Amino acid sequence: MQKIAIIGGGIIGITLANYLDTTKYDITLFDEGKGQATKASAGIISPWLSKRRNKRWYRLAKDGAAFLQKLATDMNLSQEIYAKNGTILLRSKGLADLANLAEQRKKDAPEIGDIELLSSYQTASKLPLLAPQESLYVSGGARLNGLLYLEYMKKLAVQKQVNFINEKAVLKRKNDHWQISTQNHQISADNVIITAGPNCKPLLEPLGYQVDLRPQKGQLIVFNTAQTESYQWPVAMLDNEADLIPANKGQIIIGATHEDEAQWDLQPTKEAFERLTENSKNVFTVP
Ligand SMILES: Cc1cc2nc3c(=O)[nH]c(=O)nc-3n(C[C@H](O)[C@H](O)[C@H](O)COP(=O)(O)OP(=O)(O)OC[C@H]3O[C@@H](n4cnc5c(N)ncnc54)[C@H](O)[C@@H]3O)c2cc1C
Missing domain, CATH: 3.30.9.10 (D-Amino Acid Oxidase, subunit A, domain 2)
Structure with missing residues (x-):
């Protein structure tokens, strides 16, 4: 079974984990939780008349x-x-x-x-x-409601056998796979999906990618x-x-x-x- 690691468990990561087919993929979601936008957000969904x-x-x-x-x-x-x-x-x-x-x-x-x-x-x-x-x-x-959404979606994901590691992850490329390490765990994955908000930058820059993302x-x-x-x-x-x-x-x-x-x-x-x-x-x- 293909292994997928998701780094970041805000709205993007947890939603993705729930839509992926766990009969085809072995999924591990890493989430440090620090500085997370989703649980703190106001949650307004009404972009159509924005002044932007x-x-x-x-x-x-x-x-x-x-x-x-x-x-x-x-x-x-x-x-x-x-x-x-x-x-x-x-x-x-x-x-x-x-x-x-x-x-x-x-x-x-x-x-x-x-x-x-x-x-x-x-x-x-x-x-x-x-x-x-x-x-x-x-x-x-x-x-x-971001906080309630995360709690609910995490329950659904656990029922689907998604694995959770609530620690900060570091990413490395090893031959033909990815290695994801935290303080207490290390796993390898065929594919990695990064949904870490502005922390995409420190995750990806050591691998040679340039990322123009800043926290707000x-x-x-x-x-x-x-x-x-x-x-x-x-x-x-x-x-x-x-x-x-x-x-x-x-x-x-x-x-x-x-x-x-x-x-x-x-x-x-x-x-x-x-x-x-x-x-x-x-x-x-x-x-
Ligand atoms: C006060 C506030 C109000 C807002 N109001 C609205 C609103 O009304 N409407 C709207 O549309 N948007 C709003 N937003 C913006 C919205 O909340 C965010 O755009 C959205 O939640 C981003 O989701 P995300 O999954 O990309 O990131 P996040 O929710 O930030 O999740 C990223 C997760 O990745 C984790 N992470 C990062 N690096 C690592 C690592 N190396 N290892 C493991 N985990 C890691 C973080 O700890 C975090 O838990 C608001 C934001 C804030 C702060």
Whole structure:
């Protein structure tokens, strides 16, 4: 049986491990877990009206959003893990133009779903934490709880006989195979799939590959409310860096920051807290 090693157990690695056929391949997934984006992510799946102008990014993100709808069905994800409650987009001006852009993009991204300009009243009734304001709603937007997703997908993978090694891996080429070593294990593999996020760089550079990947730090504010119906609310994408993500059991998430200079610094900062608070305070019913 062919041996495959996957290095990195975030959303990419664990999803791949579940789609590979374990009757044909012997799969080992290595995951250090340190600095992992998936378990910390805000989980907004709504790329269609992003302000980013990079067309290749858009194609990748759009195809990813379409795939996620299939994935939710294939893996039978619960509403707690994957909630397709739509997205509300807030803009101080230009909502009608945004609605036109959504209609255009829907032609090759039908996953965007229904597109609707909402009155102030309709906005507040869809997401009661929001102060009344007009908005654009797209029904295809979703939220993925990264931590619950990983836990669930790991259980499925274990049932399929995927092996897990929760240690940092180092990769070497030995004759016709790959050698993957950790502090306590060493295995050889016919094929290696690297899904290690920005750590692809230190894994691949010793083998002579050049990798242009850098970490980006993201910080969130998480707080609890008594709003138990939050699990069915849409995500609100604000007109700045902050977004408002209703999660399960009254939990609300604000964020994330996008910090290119912070490298692997995982400490929360006062500056990020203040910026996210400032960027979001005017959209709430209670400041
Ligand atoms: C705060 C925050 C908010 C975000 N919000 C959103 C959002 O709303 N919407 C969205 O689409 N995206 C969001 N993202 C981005 C998204 O989470 C990431 O793009 C995605 O999770 C990346 O998944 P991945 O599997 O590529 O990498 P990761 O989840 O980072 O997983 C890589 C794994 O590889 C492991 N690893 C690395 N090197 C090694 C090694 N040598 N040996 C063993 N293991 C190794 C790491 O420890 C890690 O566990 C957010 C990210 C953050 C941090």
